[in-house]
Amino acid sequence: MAGEGSRFGIGYALLPKKENSFIRESLVKLARSRGIDLVKIDTGRPLVDQGPFDCVLHKLYGEDWRSQLEDFRYQNPNAVILDSPAAIERLHDRISMLQVVSELKIENQNETFGIPKQIVIYDKETLFDNQTWELLKFPVIAKPLVADGSAKSHKMALVFNPEGLNKLKPPIVLQEFVNHGGVIFKVYVVGEHVKCVKRKSLPDVSEEKLNSLEGSLSFSQVSNLATHQKSDDKYYKMMHLEDTELPPLSFMTDIARGLRRAMNLNLFNFDVIRDTRFGNRYLIIDINYFPGYLKMPGYETVLTDFFCDMVCRKDREVAVEKDLVGEFSQEVVIAAATDGRQALSCEEEVRKIVPNSCCSDGEEMENSIQV
Ligand SMILES: O=P(O)(O)O[C@@H]1[C@@H](OP(=O)(O)O)[C@H](OP(=O)(O)O)[C@H](O)[C@H](OP(=O)(O)O)[C@H]1OP(=O)(O)O
Ligand SMILES: Nc1ncnc2c1ncn2[C@@H]1O[C@H](COP(=O)(O)OP(=O)(O)O)[C@@H](O)[C@H]1O
Numbered sequence: 001m002a003g004e005g006s007r008f009g010i011g012y013a014l015l016p017k018k019e020n021s022f023i024r025e026s027l028v029k030l031a032r033s034r035g036i037d038l039v040k041i042d043t044g045r046p047l048v049d050q051g052p053f054d055c056v057l058h059k060l061y062g063e064d065w066r067s068q069l070e071d072f073r074y075q076n077p078n079a080v081i082l083d084s085p086a087a088i089e090r091l092h093d094r095i096s097m098l099q100v101v102s103e104l105k106i107e108n109q110n111e112t113f114g115i116p117k118q119i120v121i122y123d124k125e126t127l128f129d130n131q132t133w134e135l136l137k138f139p140v141i142a143k144p145l146v147a148d149g150s151a152k153s154h155k156m157a158l159v160f161n162p163e164g165l166n167k168l169k170p171p172i173v174l175q176e177f178v179n180h181g182g183v184i185f186k187v188y189v190v191g192e193h194v195k196c197v198k199r200k201s202l203p204d205v206s207e208e209k210l211n212s213l214e215g216s217l218s219f220s221q222v223s224n225l226a227t228h229q230k231s232d233d234k235y236y237k238m239m240h241l242e243d244t245e246l247p248p249l250s251f252m253t254d255i256a257r258g259l260r261r262a263m264n265l266n267l268f269n270f271d272v273i274r275d276t277r278f279g280n281r282y283l284i285i286d287i288n289y290f291p292g293y294l295k296m297p298g299y300e301t302v303l304t305d306f307f308c309d310m311v312c313r314k315d316r317e318v319a320v321e322k323d324l325v326g327e328f329s330q331e332v333v334i335a336a337a338t339d340g341r342q343a344l345s346c347e348e349e350v351r352k353i354v355p356n357s358c359c360s361d362g363e364e365m366e367n368s369i370q371v
């Protein structure tokens with residue numbers, strides 16, 4: 001909890017649709033009760049003239065906004081920016097987005113993970129080149145290379161045979177379509193918090209069906225089609241998802257933490273499918289910056305806890321110093337708590353220095369510090 005009497009300001013800069021879905025009265029009230037004021041940033045005025053903000057929360061792109069954030073960071077070096085534009089940029093290209101998954105190492109005996117086979121196509125000639133089709137086999141999904149949040153960047157095509165290639169407009173990513181039982185898992189990440197939900201996806205394509213299908217099928221945002229509360233029992237029943245088993249949460253959490261560190265991002269989700277050929281193989285197909293958190297159960301509490309974690313730094317420095325790493329000098333702990341604050345919470349920073357640090361009852365540190 002924030003120290004008595006201390007309040008923190010978080011400025012937000014979001015597109016109207018996002019603001020509508022995210023800045024709900026329930027979130028604003030809960031945050032306020034915990035000492036955090038959520039304040040709308042006026043994007044028509046310089047950011048540096050507004051505030052003061054202990055943190056800026058944003059999902060806006062473009063050169064002007066980037067340079068506003070840079071000026072703000074220069075003048076407010078202790079403020080937290082969620083998240084850094086440079087880190088977000090990786091997610092705007094569907095190749096660099098998944099590269100980070102391929103580089104991730106996670107020890108697990110029972111499950112494996114990866115990405116589907118994919119290639120990037122910049123021109124029509126390569127699209128019809130035999131070499132391309134030595135690497136991939138039909139059906140494939142054609143996805144725009146750019147994933148910048150525009151409607152165009154969500155327009156996909158499921159391509160069944162060479163005939164379906166004619167309509168495609170490079171630059172695109174061709175990704176092998178993997179049968180996954182028509183259910184996709186969305187793993188929401190908010191700092192340390194990880195939550196996995198089920199959504200409807202594209203149905204499986206059998207070999208027989210493949211031969212009888214016409215060239216291609218266009219679609220967009222298939223898992224977002226129903227407007228229901230997407231994680232509740234009604235949605236699961238309506239979409240016949242109730243029988244689908246979720247992936248092991250500890251495995252998803254390991255992947256989420258690995259991605260968070262590798263990407264230097266706090267607010268994202270990733271889409272996972274389970275390959276029906278092997279019931280224990282998981283493929284990550286998409287990573288989104290600052291997704292629709294309203295659809296994550298208990299989003300107000302999770303986000304408020306996270307905001308506190310980000311801004312109530314001073315209180316936490318003291319807690320870390322007093323309770324957890326007594327044998328370490330104050331300087332080390334304070335450096336750990338304040339370095340790299342744009343990306344990781346102070347527990348993680350301390351963990352980097354004291355890798356196996358636990359509290360006296362053997363619990364992991366993160367469980368012992370509650371803001
Ligand atoms: O608003 P929602 O709830 O549909 O959220 C969208 C996300 O849906 P999800 O939470 O994954 O179900 C959506 O995820 P998908 O790409 O559909 O998997 C995107 O993150 C989308 O942002 P953008 O258009 O890529 O910038 C998100 O849209 P914005 O809210 O950021 O416009
Ligand atoms: N390789 C794949 N195999 C099977 N289904 C896929 C694959 N890639 C995408 N999909 C389906 O297409 C949908 C949209 O693809 P995705 O990469 O998540 O794009 P978007 O950024 O628009 O959400 C997914 O939610 C899933 O239903």
Ligand SMILES: [Mg+2]
Nearest residue numbers: 271286287288
């Ligand atoms: Mg997706």
Ligand SMILES: [Mg+2]
Nearest residue numbers: 147286287288
């Ligand atoms: Mg996406």
